[in-house]
Amino acid sequence: MHLGVISLFPEMYRAVADYGVTGRAVSQGRLVLNFWNPRDFAQDKHRTVDDRPYGGGPGMVMKVEPLQAAINAAKQQLGSDTKVIYLSPQGQVLDQQSLVTMSQRQSMIVIAGRYEGIDERLIASQIDEEWSIGDYVLSGGELASMVLIDGVTRLLPGVLGDEESAQQDSFMNGLLDHPHYTRPEQLDNQAVPSVLLGGDHEAIRKWRLKQSLGRTWLRRPDLLAMKTLSDEQTALLEEFIAEHGQ
Numbered sequence: 001m002h003l004g005v006i007s008l009f010p011e012m013y014r015a016v017a018d019y020g021v022t023g024r025a026v027s028q029g030r031l032v033l034n035f036w037n038p039r040d041f042a043q044d045k046h047r048t049v050d051d052r053p054y055g056g057g058p059g060m061v062m063k064v065e066p067l068q069a070a071i072n073a074a075k076q077q078l079g080s081d082t083k084v085i086y087l088s089p090q091g092q093v094l095d096q097q098s099l100v101t102m103s104q105r106q107s108m109i110v111i112a113g114r115y116e117g118i119d120e121r122l123i124a125s126q127i128d129e130e131w132s133i134g135d136y137v138l139s140g141g142e143l144a145s146m147v148l149i150d151g152v153t154r155l156l157p158g159v160l161g162d163e164e165s166a167q168q169d170s171f172m173n174g175l176l177d178h179p180h181y182t183r184p185e186q187l188d189n190q191a192v193p194s195v196l197l198g199g200d201h202e203a204i205r206k207w208r209l210k211q212s213l214g215r216t217w218l219r220r221p222d223l224l225a226m227k228t229l230s231d232e233q234t235a236l237l238e239e240f241i242a243e244h245g246q
């Protein structure tokens with residue numbers, strides 16, 4: 001996937017470009033990141049990228065002309081039909097399904113807002129989709145866009161190894177993940193569930209599914225309400241509930 005990033009702080013993106021799964025995806029060319037900094041398109045001597053808001057009040061707005069020029073430059077390289085997305089508290093809240101949809105695109109341009117945001121007329125004319133990573137306020141759109149970049153990149157073909165993508169699936173089935181354990185067998189006087197120490201893979205699969213169902217029931221009943229359970233899942237959840245609080 002070709003991702004164009006429009007940001008005043010491109011260096012921040014080292015967090016996804018240089019580390020871990022996303023860093024590997026970049027080095028393997030599965031994810032291509034290109035950056036355009038509005039400051040490079042500022043015409044004045046001071047390279048101004050913010051401007052005063054009409055109507056007064058605190059804070060500044062991203063200056064239109066450098067931002068528009070950066071968008072144009074990104075579209076020139078990635079194609080004028082490339083979807084432009086904007087991360088803001090006013091966007092639709094992102095979920096795993098939205099990431100799956102986005103991961104199927106060839107390219108995208110992401111705008112990371114700073115100051116109090118961008119001119120509403122640019123949103124109307126330049127932004128195809130406005131997204132939010134959750135109902136809270138950040139100092140800029142960069143971290144929000146990196147959350148999106150990470151979530152989309154993990155879904156690109158070949159990025160996750162086989163075992164990792166299996167783990168990805170456990171989230172993808174709309175349930176919370178089961179607990180994980182590793183050495184030592186005794187930790188702070190707590191043992192590892194014995195089923196995991198045996199080699200009965202079917203029993204382990206059932207135990208993990210039961211834990212996923214039970215945890216989702218306990219912590220995120222809203223997710224469970226959206227799921228149609230198989231007979232096996234229903235039985236395992238009933239077992240979990242029956243054992244809960246005993």
Ligand SMILES: NC(=O)c1ccc(NCc2ccccc2N2CCOCC2)nc1
Nearest residue numbers: 087088113117132133137138140141144
């Ligand atoms: N939830 C999210 O996805 C999210 C995204 C961005 C973001 N901040 C950058 C920003 C971007 C656009 C508009 C306003 C702002 N803000 C600037 C600082 O003041 C508040 C408004 N915050 C939270």
